[in-house]
Amino acid sequence: MWDDCCDYNMVREVRVKSIAYLGAGAIDKIDPILGKLKSEGITAVLCVCGGHAYRASGAWDKVEAAALRHGIVPALYNRVTPNPTTDTVDDAAALGRAINAGAVLAIGGGSPLDCGKSAAILLANPGKSAEDLFCFRFTPQKALPLVAVNLTHGTGSEVNRFAVVTVSGRSHRSIVGYDCMYPRYAIDDPALMTGLSAEQSRYVSINAFCRVVEAATATAANPLAVTLARETVGLVHRWLPVALTEPENLKARYGLCLAA
Missing domain, CATH: 3.40.50.1970 (Rossmann fold)
Known part of the structure; x- marks a missing residue:
């Protein structure tokens, strides 16, 4: 990965x-x-x-x-x-x-x-x-x-x-x-982005998650969109909990930036 x-x-x-x-x-x-x-x-x-x-x-x-x-x-x-x-x-x-x-x-x-x-x-x-x-x-x-x-x-x-x-x-x-x-x-x-509150971090990351679900399930979806959506879901799943407990963790914020 x-x-x-x-x-x-x-x-x-x-x-x-x-x-x-x-x-x-x-x-x-x-x-x-x-x-x-x-x-x-x-x-x-x-x-x-x-x-x-x-x-x-x-x-x-x-x-x-x-x-x-x-x-x-x-x-x-x-x-x-x-x-x-x-x-x-x-x-x-x-x-x-x-x-x-x-x-x-x-x-x-x-x-x-x-x-x-x-x-x-x-x-x-x-x-x-x-x-x-x-x-x-x-x-x-x-x-x-x-x-x-x-x-x-x-x-x-x-x-x-x-x-x-x-x-x-x-x-x-x-x-x-x-x-x-x-x-x-x-x-x-x-x-x-380390100053984002826990609430803001949660909301914007869920936003990224929802957008790729939409892209992957749209009638115009393609293999690249699905591949990127799968990767995005994994990134949010892995790094959002870390960002919520360690707001200044740059690796977690990097993973969420990549997801977005």
Whole structure:
């Protein structure tokens, strides 16, 4: 089994549609990532976060320092709540437009990441609103580059092309998925997740479990999806009890990041 022999201090690069950095210390990859964006002429980045985890985890300190080193202005939007609304996405995009953001950096769990993906589309498609996007009034072909710094081992939003947002005033949750929504870079650093409470750790891990059960039993399931689902179930079964009793166990958090 992979998790028996892995070195959780080795930051490995997993190439899917996104480039994902997985391992303790992966947050340090934010420096070369921002350096690459700067080399492309990007001088301002919209940073989409929740209320406090982006700071409490230590992720923001790394992002802010790297942005300063590369001369990039980070505009912080930190008002994303669980199950974000189209109004929230519009507000975040408005801030991005005000600073002429050339990329979006999302820090958090599924909600900030989904909001960041959505804002990245709006910033690349002037005149469109979040309601236009989530009520399927247009089909986006482009989005600004997105960097996703994941702070929970649950949704997998940092490496997929989906976003779920509630349409304001309708109490209706809508999901969209387009190829342009894949993050360019994803960071999964288990050291950023040791502060998750037992309740949060349990809920996000069960989320990962449920998503792979759905993928493996869907009519569109394929052998790869089933193989990955089987591995995910095993990882959650093995490492969730350890994370609950030893919250700072990096090997357990690494296993749950891999599962997500």
